[in-house]
Amino acid sequence: MNKVYALADNIITSLGFTTEANFNAIKNGISGIAQTNDPKITQVPMYTSIIDSEMLKNEFTQFGDTTDYTRLEQMMILSIEKAVKQTTIDTKSNDTIFIFSSTKGNIDLLENRRQEFDTERINLWAIADEVCRFFSNKQKPIFISNACISGVSAIITAAHLLQSGKYKNAIVCGGDIISKFTPSGFQSFKAISANPCKPFDVTRDGITLGEGVGTIILTVKKEFVKDSNPVIFRGGANSNDANHISGPSRTGDGLYFAIRNTLSEANKIDINIDYISAHGTATQYNDEMEAKAIGLAGLEHVPINSLKGYWGHTLGAAGIIECIAGIRSIKENCLVKSLGYNELGVSVPLNILTKFEKREIRNFLKTASGFGGCNAAVYFSEENAD
Amino acid sequence: MENIITKYCLIDSTKVIVDGKTEFENSANESFGDYMKSIYRHYDFKYPKYFKMDNLCKIAFIASEIILKDNEIIKTLDPNRIGVILQNSHSTIDTDLSYVDTIKDKSNYFPSPAIFVYTLPNVMIGEICIRNKFQGENTCFVAKEFDPDFITEYVNNLMDSEKLDVCLTGWADFIDNNYKATLFLVEKIKENQKDNISFRPENLKKINKEG
Structure with missing residues (x-):
């Protein structure tokens, strides 16, 4: 089976338009979450992480006309452009496939009945078509909409396609924007935090939404990889609780199965995992379920954080940008603190990161759960580690 | 080892086809809701949660129930090795539009969690998993048209890499009263099994045209 290398990446959030800008901010404990009263987003003041529209416009005009592309498409094109620029891969090649993830895509078009784009553009596949056309790629793209695990699902799907030898490179891009739609829905569930979210904390009271896009380029071609000890995809799996459509399992068994199957695919028989990047949405039920699943897997001793306190829950981007941050943790041998956490608020004694730490990191496990x-779970490690 | 289609169900606006036979016809030309209810009654289904579902979930769920209703063996299998992989074109746009109606006016603002939860296309997979206690691989792909080449490749990969023993897969779409579901139960071929339909793109294409 082909080895799948993490070749290049990009993160676009309120914290910046490059992986470096984002990772430097979170290493320093800086959050992009702020209060908004924007009536296009919420009727009541709400904490969220929003990308500056002027900055997006200024950056995007270097590559295209802002009137030709929606907000999400602009973010995706910009992110892919910045990731591809770090590599020598050819986006036009039939060896390169584009894989997208999003929960709501161009939902702003539907809300505002915007006339400047035709009605077809509300379809998720229309976003993929536009972005692939921009990069002159003729392969049929893949689009995944798997709620909050979409980004992790997209990475796993891409890696398995590359392992099977069907393609040489995969450009995996996930994102979501914040309009009125998603905040109002989570507000109706009473699931939005009154303050910036506090994953795993005893006082946590819900999620903070954020917008973002993440791009990760995977390849099987070692000659493209400049890094002497590159990070590789080792395994990934997903599962279903078969319990409730909007509430996580009370036992954590579903997520545990995804973790178990991921580590089994990675042939990882010991539990010497250096770091877990949790989903950690800061809802009561998610964090408790996740803690139980990690306990069932015997991994409660592993250093763990949730990055939602930095850029919020970025939905279709979350799995991708949090994996990119995990890869950065390996490359820079450091762990970022779990922002918003003070006191354990779950029933399993997790080893939650309360401060920034420098230490050797060779691998990480990323988890995600959703409506x-x-x-889903995915495991990355250095090529020369375990 | 080859994977085979052991049962399939196609539902369109005129009929329900199961393994090549028309089992129910929409002879009264009923609207979607009434037609689905008629199918539900025809098969004597009893699952009150069905009535809370949105239209996309309803059509996917009914097709899955028709396929699985007499399957006692599947209940004895490891739930972690039974997957549901579906594809659709219009995601949940139909329900998204209903939801948007509840938030567009400040004076008439009543977002409902009961509608919002159905604005994610993978929720149809969740409903099928809850009903049948399936806990294996589950992914919702969105493509302009049903893509049997991709679906067979993806599902065969899960089956051949020993992640799944059984997979319910196919297509379910609903937009503005245009709808169709074509679901397939895929299993590994057993010894001495004959007259099977191979789980190959050409067979999916052929079956999908029966509607």
């Missing part, structure tokens, strides 16, 4: 009862 529809879905769970």
Whole structure:
């Protein structure tokens, strides 16, 4: 089976338009979450992480006309452009496939009945078509919409396609924007935090939404990889709780199965995992379920954080940008503190990161869970580690 | 080892086809809701949660129930090795539009969690998993048209890499009263099994045209 290398990446959030800008900010404990009263987003003041529209416009005009592309498409094109620029891969090649993830895509078009784009553009596949056309790629793209695990699902799907030898390179891009739609829905569930979210904390009271896009380029071609000890995809799996469409399992068994199957695919028989990047949305039920699943897997001793306190829950981007941050943790041998956490608020004694730490990191496990009862896990490590 | 289609169900606006036979016809030309209810009654289904579902979930769920209703063996299998992989074109746009109606006016603002939860296309997979206690691989792909080449490649990969023993897969779409579901139960071929339909793109394409 082909080895799948993490070749290049990009993160676009309120914290910046490059992976470096984002990772430097979170290493320093800086959050992009702020209060908004924007009536296009919320009727009541709400904490969220929003990308500056002027900055996006200024950056995007270097590559295209802002009137031709929606906000999300602009973010995706910009992110892919910045990731591809770090590599020598050819986006036009039939060896390169584009894989997208999003929960709501161009939902702003539907809300505002915007006339400047035709009605077809509300379809998720229309976003993929536009972005692929921009990069002159003729392969049929893949689009995944798997609620909050979409980004992790997209990475796993891409890696398995590359392992099977069907393609040489995969450009995996996930994102979501914040409009009125998603905040109002989570508000109706009473799931939005009154303050910036506090994953795993005893006082946590819900999620903070954020917008963002992440791009990760995977390849099987070692000659493209400049790094002497590159990070590789080792395994990934998803599962379903089969319990409730909007509430996570009470036992954590579904996420545990995804973790177990991921580590089994990675042939990782010991539990010497250096770092877990949790989903950690800061809802009561998610964090408790996740703690139980990690306990069932015997991994409660592993250093763990949730990055939602920095850029919020970025939905279709979350799995991708949090994996990119995990890869950065390996490359820079450091762990970022779990922002918003003070006192343990889950029933399993997790080893939650309360401060920034420098230490050797060779691998990490990323977990995610979402509506529809879905769970996913993915495991990356240095090529020369375990 | 080859994977085979052991049962399939196609539902369109005129009929329900199961393994090549028309089992129910929409002869009264009923609207979607009434037609689905008629199918539900025809098969004597009893699952009150069905009535809370949105239209996309309803059509996917009914097709899955028709396929699985007499399957006692599947209940004895490891739930972690039974997957649900579906594809659709219009995601949940139909329900998204209903939801947007509840938030567009400040004076008439009543977002409902009961509608919002159905604005994610993978929730149809969740409903099928809850009903049948399936806990294996589950992914919702969105493509302009049903893509049997991709679906067979993806599902065969899960089956051949020993992640799944059984997979319910196919297509379910609903937009503005245009709808169709074509679901397939895929299993590994057993010894001495004959007259099977191979789980190959050409067979999916052929079956999908029966509607």
